Amino acid sequence: xxxxxxxxxxxxxxxxxxxxxxxxxxxxxxxxxxxxxxxxxxxxxxxxxxxxxxxxxxxxxxxxxxxxxxxxxxxxxxxxxxxxxxxxxxxxxxxxxxxxxxxxxxxxxxxxxxxxxxxxxxxxxxxxxxxxxxxxxxxxxxxxxxxxxxxxxxxxxxxxxxxxxxxxxxxxxxxxxxxxxxxxxxxxxxxxxxxxxxxxxxxxxxxxxxxxxxxxxxxxxxxxxxxxxxxxxxxxxxxxxxxxxxxxxxxxxxxxxxxxxxxxxxxxxxxxxxxxxxxxxxxxxxxxxxxxxxxxxxxxxxxxxxxxxxxxxxxxxxxxxxxxxxxxxxxxxxxxxxxxxxxxxxxxxxxxxxxxxxxxxxxxxxxxxxxxxxxxxxxxxxxxxxxxxxxxxxxxxxxxxxxxxxxxxxxxxxxxxxxxxxxxxxxxxxxxxxxxxxxxxxxxxxxxxxxxxxxxxxxxxxxxxxxxxxxxxxxxxxxxxxxxxxxxxxxxxxxxxxxxxxxxxxxxxxxxxxxxxxxxxxxxxxxxxxxxxxxxxxxxxxxxxxxxxxxxxxxxxxxxxxxxxxxxxxxxxxxxxxxxxxxxxxxxxxxxxxxxxxxxxxxxxxxxxxxxxxxxxxxxxxxxxx
Amino acid sequence: xxxxxxxxxxxxxxxxxxxxxxxxxxxxxxxxxxxxxxxxxxxxxxxxxxxxxxxxxxxxxxxxxxxxxxxxxxxxxxxxxxxxxxxxxxxxxx
Numbered sequence: 001x002x003x004x005x006x007x008x009x010x011x012x013x014x015x016x017x018x019x020x021x022x023x024x025x026x027x028x029x030x031x032x033x034x035x036x037x038x039x040x041x042x043x044x045x046x047x048x049x050x051x052x053x054x055x056x057x058x059x060x061x062x063x064x065x066x067x068x069x070x071x072x073x074x075x076x077x078x079x080x081x082x083x084x085x086x087x088x089x090x091x092x093x094x095x096x097x098x099x100x101x102x103x104x105x106x107x108x109x110x111x112x113x114x115x116x117x118x119x120x121x122x123x124x125x126x127x128x129x130x131x132x133x134x135x136x137x138x139x140x141x142x143x144x145x146x147x148x149x150x151x152x153x154x155x156x157x158x159x160x161x162x163x164x165x166x167x168x169x170x171x172x173x174x175x176x177x178x179x180x181x182x183x184x185x186x187x188x189x190x191x192x193x194x195x196x197x198x199x200x201x202x203x204x205x206x207x208x209x210x211x212x213x214x215x216x217x218x219x220x221x222x223x224x225x226x227x228x229x230x231x232x233x234x235x236x237x238x239x240x241x242x243x244x245x246x247x248x249x250x251x252x253x254x255x256x257x258x259x260x261x262x263x264x265x266x267x268x269x270x271x272x273x274x275x276x277x278x279x280x281x282x283x284x285x286x287x288x289x290x291x292x293x294x295x296x297x298x299x300x301x302x303x304x305x306x307x308x309x310x311x312x313x314x315x316x317x318x319x320x321x322x323x324x325x326x327x328x329x330x331x332x333x334x335x336x337x338x339x340x341x342x343x344x345x346x347x348x349x350x351x352x353x354x355x356x357x358x359x360x361x362x363x364x365x366x367x368x369x370x371x372x373x374x375x376x377x378x379x380x381x382x383x384x385x386x387x388x389x390x391x392x393x394x395x396x397x398x399x400x401x402x403x404x405x406x407x408x409x410x411x412x413x414x415x416x417x418x419x420x421x422x423x424x425x426x427x428x429x430x431x432x433x434x435x436x437x438x439x440x441x442x443x444x445x446x447x448x449x450x451x452x453x454x455x456x457x458x459x460x461x462x463x464x465x466x467x468x469x470x471x472x473x474x475x476x477x478x479x480x481x482x483x484x485x486x487x488x489x490x491x492x493x494x495x496x497x498x499x500x501x502x503x504x505x506x507x508x509x510x511x512x513x514x515x516x517x518x519x520x521x522x523x524x525x526x527x528x529x530x531x532x533x534x535x536x537x538x539x540x541x542x543x544x545x546x547x548x549x550x551x552x553x554x555x556x557x558x559x560x561x562x563x564x565x566x567x568x569x570x571x572x573x574x575x576x577x578x579x580x581x582x583x584x585x586x587x588x589x590x591x592x593x594x595x596x597x598x599x600x601x602x603x604x605x606x607x608x609x610x611x612x613x614x615x616x617x618x619x620x621x622x623x624x625x626x
Numbered sequence: 627x628x629x630x631x632x633x634x635x636x637x638x639x640x641x642x643x644x645x646x647x648x649x650x651x652x653x654x655x656x657x658x659x660x661x662x663x664x665x666x667x668x669x670x671x672x673x674x675x676x677x678x679x680x681x682x683x684x685x686x687x688x689x690x691x692x693x694x695x696x697x698x699x700x701x702x703x704x705x706x707x708x709x710x711x712x713x714x715x716x717x718x719x720x
Contacts, residue, residue, distance in 0.1 A: 068677070069672075073673075105705050111676070191671045191675060198678070199680065202703075223699070227699055228689070229689075229690065229691065229692035230692065233692060321691070321708045324691065324697050325691050436709065437710050438674075438710075440708075442706075
């Protein structure tokens, strides 16, 4: 291994404890010249970028997942260990390591530095957030620290312009100094070695750092309210309510704008192209397909804006603290709360936001149950069936029966999500010890707009690229099923009734007859895989109702004549559980990096849907609603 | 277990997991054996050390959860760590 590889560039890896401001430093060093992807075979995010030196040389830098130690305890931390030790085949072995430490919280960071030093790779320590440290009265003797650790130490303020000039200068001389061959060696430290290292770190801090008598008073005062057993929970609930509202309602105008833009585009394609297969493909396959991906973007951006702000502020760890006991009862991690809540709007941003959960097992459980939360796409289906079949009578004087059914559907979603996560824990992870809840509560810090914007941009790109390809191809597939073969000349039924979708619908009809579905429903369920609300339009098509203002109302009236109450109730219950959303399945496939978990989700949801709809139908028939 | 400081007169060694909110003291030792944590004792001990729970460190229970006073937020020297009482039972304080 040489220090100079691919045309004058050298390779560095950023290492640091969680909350060390490592990502902010990475952003400051690389700006927008960064690439986010996954490490092969795992769902761990790989962030890499290039630092251009004033001299024209450049350093390729990779931002490794935060860790307290090389003793990897999660897939993320395994990546950090393997890259540092040069054991990851897909990654160029770093020529040197840059360890980032929060200058206000050196204790745990210095123990990591001592462990990294033992590895034997050239190492440089960056004391980040020096501005906050000096404001709090923390005095660090950088030369003394450097001498005690035996490595170069440089200070930085990643979030301020010019705050990394000193670091750039130091990197320049350090990176191209020609360290020669380095051999990485590391053995898992024993408890006594860990103790000794922490003592050494404490001794170094005692000699080189002067700490103020009192801890950060702002954090202490904020926590007195935000971590208060009652007030803290109240604040969290208000915050979550605002977030839910935002994802649910603020996203509506841009979503409608996107929807109408794509509708207009589809109409334009419809008008310009000659009637036929190409027209249908462009209009319903390509334009509607791309539109169905882009339409989620406002929700995803709003949700991630909240998540990034709360994460940068240092509040996410507090939210997990407050929710730990409540979520823990169902086998979920405290951090699962936000993804599950977001799933009420849409499971796709919800599943994407499970990245805030470090533990792989906890993350998988959350992904598995997120689609059970009642997403906004179920609402058109629910309201259609409820308004057509449930009388709008008052129960006990003040409650509306229709409202009660709607509430029941929501409650059923929540209860089943908690039950499934509990069962999943027993089923898949019974033998593995439950990972303990232990995490650092960082001091509060004001989020920086640049860092948040960069984070949002990364998320948007990742969504469009990852989900875009899969969702789009599924949309085209569904278009194909609903359009082929073409109706014969002189056909009288709606075109869809001659398609593959109709064949599939009629083929599965015997299987769905026991739950009370007729073949019209079965046919509508096939395009309904594109998105749940598409089933409403598809039902209209199957019953050959023309679109327009009154369409939904007409569909409702038609259904009320065609279906029994038992069938309607069975379909409602079916929609609580059924995996009727190709986009969600595509995102699960992408986020878990495996077809297996997508299949597990599809399988368990389908089973639940079938069993529950079957029970509902037969109980309803027995009660005389058949 | 090795012990650094002898028990201070008048103060009894007790697990941090059993202490009330507002408790202030020092870590006397870590004894993860026989705990009810899901982790093996050796692993739990290492993780506690990695979060700064070493003999002699000053600790204070700052906050606790609403249900069963669990989990707890503990000030360890100059950082704050959240953990469940089950794991904190392995931290003996005076």
